[in-house]
Amino acid sequence: MNYRHAFHAGNFADLVKHAALLELLARLQTSNEPLQVFDTHAGRGLYDLTGDEAQRSGEAEAGVGALMAAGDLPDALASLRAAVSQLNGGGEASLYPGSPLLVAGRLRRGDGYLGCELRPQEHSALSEALAGWPAARTACADGYVEVPKRPVGGGRTLVLIDPPFEKSDDYDRCVGALDAITRKTPAAVVMIWMPLKDLETFDAFLRDAEDAYGRPLLVAEARMRPLTDPMKMNGCALVLANAPDGFDAVLKDICGWTVSRLGDGGQARVWTAA
Ligand SMILES: C[S@@+](CC[C@H](N)C(=O)[O-])C[C@H]1O[C@@H](n2cnc3c(N)ncnc32)[C@H](O)[C@@H]1O
Numbered sequence: 024m025n026y027r028h029a030f031h032a033g034n035f036a037d038l039v040k041h042a043a044l045l046e047l048l049a050r051l052q053t054s055n056e057p058l059q060v061f062d063t064h065a066g067r068g069l070y071d072l073t074g075d076e077a078q079r080s081g082e083a084e085a086g087v088g089a090l091m092a093a094g095d096l097p098d099a100l101a102s103l104r105a106a107v108s109q110l111n112g113g114g115e116a117s118l119y120p121g122s123p124l125l126v127a128g129r130l131r132r133g134d135g136y137l138g139c140e141l142r143p144q145e146h147s148a149l150s151e152a153l154a155g156w157p158a159a160r161t162a163c164a165d166g167y168v169e170v171p172k173r174p175v176g177g178g179r180t181l182v183l184i185d186p187p188f189e190k191s192d193d194y195d196r197c198v199g200a201l202d203a204i205t206r207k208t209p210a211a212v213v214m215i216w217m218p219l220k221d222l223e224t225f226d227a228f229l230r231d232a233e234d235a236y237g238r239p240l241l242v243a244e245a246r247m248r249p250l251t252d253p254m255k256m257n258g259c260a261l262v263l264a265n266a267p268d269g270f271d272a273v274l275k276d277i278c279g280w281t282v283s284r285l286g287d288g289g290q291a292r293v294w295t296a297a
Pocket residue numbers: 024026028040062063064065066067068120121122123139140141142145164165166167185186187
């Protein structure tokens with residue numbers, strides 16, 4: 024396991040995923056029902072953009088740097104910008120919140136969060152980042168195994184599946200987790216993040232996910248450039264089960280802005296796979 028999210032924190036793909044995550048939370052918290060959030064691959068929770076990894080990759084500057092400076096931001100990305108600004112005390116974005124911190128900051132009384140992180144070093148940083156949020160718990164565990172076996176009581180459930188995709192079985196394990204989670208909790212909202220490299224891999228994943236889930240999936244693609252080089256991450260996609268009504272319009276705004284402002288001749292697409 025070599026993947027270190029610190030190289031990529033705050034890049035275009037994090038903006039797409041985290042803006043969508045905050046918008047999902049807002050919709051799932053409109054009722055008084057408690058919300059349980061599960062993060063199968065949590066990362067370290069908080070990223071220092073002045074650190075060596077972020078500086079070497081330059082990905083945050085091209086991503087969250089542009090987000091903070093944008094004069095034409097759609098509403099769907101405004102909550103993310105506000106969260107980054109708040110974390111940095113209104114000053115320059117030198118810190119970036121991962122999914123655990125974004126969720127923890129929005130938990131109401133009765134809500135809960137569980138973030139799984141397999142790497143002990145990342146897990147220990149995660150525990151530290153969440154120290155001030157008692158309703159946000161962590162496990163140093165394999166999220167594909169741990170999350171599907173967690174009991175889910177009443178209320179609403181949101182699951183983020185956000186693997187590094189450094190192993191070829193990540194696609195199959197995402198399908199397995201989607202299947203297991205939605206069998207146990209049919210109304211769970213599940214959002215899977217994935218890189219877009221070539222269309223064959225993505226199409227094969229979608230076919231397997233459709234077969235396993237058996238109901239329509241909402242798909243949002245931010246293709247940052249034409250998908251001509253399968254060795255590159257040419258964009259990213261979100262695949263959602265049980266997306267709230269009207270969420271396609273939110274995803275269109277998020278992916279549309281990201282592709283048009285940060286991309287290079289790419290395309291945003293939001294559609295239903297059935
Ligand atoms: C893309 S990062 C997660 C980023 C995080 N969800 C966010 O949005 O801030 C993926 C993380 O998963 C961890 N990881 C890899 N395999 C795992 C597994 N099977 N279970 C839990 N964590 C895993 C990696 O160490 C890495 O920190």
